[in-house]
Amino acid sequence: MKYDPRKFDLPDNYIFEGEGDIEPYLFSEDIAIAVDVAFATERPLLVSGKPGSGKSRLAEAVAALKKWHFLSKTMTSRTRLEELTVELDHLRRLHDAHSGNVAQNGKNSAMKPDWAYHNPGIFLWALNHESAKYRGEGRKAEAGTMGLTIDFPGTFRKQENNTHHTVLLIDEIDKAEPDLPNDLLEPLDRKAFGLPDGSKIMAKDGVNILTIITTNGERELPQAFLRRCVSLKLEEPKKRDLVRIARKHYPNADETRITAIAEKMETFRGEAKKSFRRPPSTSEFLDAVRVCEDLEIAIDDSKNSVWKKVENSVLLKKSNDNDQA
């Protein structure tokens, strides 16, 4: 019997049909269960899998299904906790201090109060929408007069009773420096974080957040972090699922062609496993389907066929030199 998620609405066919710019997403039972568990236990969901397996798309799809706001931040080696919580804009403050001293003798009119230099990160937006929008709670009028109101930096969805529930995507955490996952423990665990001035920001009452964290597994994450997350490993979809995914993305595509490319995918995956190489991902499969549809390329295995070139450049990512070798 198929699992019927309780914490979010999923169509019977397990397919999110897409919405606006958000592409369709095919849920598996494992995905549906893991998302439901993350909602039920109010724990972050750590999604691992190969690049192009749909980790980030899952977060967008869940936000759309729940009709919650969606916020995302992709990690880099330079990402710090402050960028995700609240960052003080030192450069703007210094500029204001300098220009004020030049303009006024004795009195610095360009300088603003400290809160005006706070740049809210995605955690602040998720925990306390008003505080992020007006750079502090109860500052609506003040921030409005001074032109310091900030627009929502993600997908905003109008919710009942003016609530602000959010799906938060922390993308590619394995790209961040090793200390960042440990730094995130407090915001994730307590739904609160401190500021350099000693004040504390806490989640507003009744606010729900689902944090989805993705990793390509390039770096091992700290055990303390892993043990706080619900984990989901995205497996490679089977041939039947690949065909279903492609049909949802390109409804007018030729069925025979899609099936032939899906069969190729299975072959390449088998070969990749034997030779310890990276197998082509689902997103590369969709690229191949799109190319073949747009250019009407037949799946032809003869040596100099156009398909062979598409195969090498889109799926296998082989250079011509390697091919000849």
Place this chain on the structure above:
Amino acid sequence: MTDPNDPTESQQPTARGEIHLGDLLLALKKLPWKDDTQAAAIARSLGFSLEELISKEITPNAIFDNSRFPEHQKTVSPSQNQPPGISVPPQPKPSVELPSMPFTARSNHLKRGLHRK
């Protein structure tokens, strides 16, 4: 943002800590699982699964745990087979048998008279 001087704002939200059996019980109670496979998937997503335990046997951290080495590895001590003294690498056998060269001690002094003019 809260005021640090305001006593009403000093309440710390409680930390939930690591995932524990309570989370598993909560999930199993709240969610509509229908068979053992789905219950196992719920447990697996929370880190309670047999596969996890098996895969830990080959984690890189295991090499630091001496108690995990098999018994026969523990008993073999490389120093037991070594002769006393400074160890030298084994000398390869010469391909051609060389004649023995007896070493005779020689005086380290120049013969008297060589320095004389």
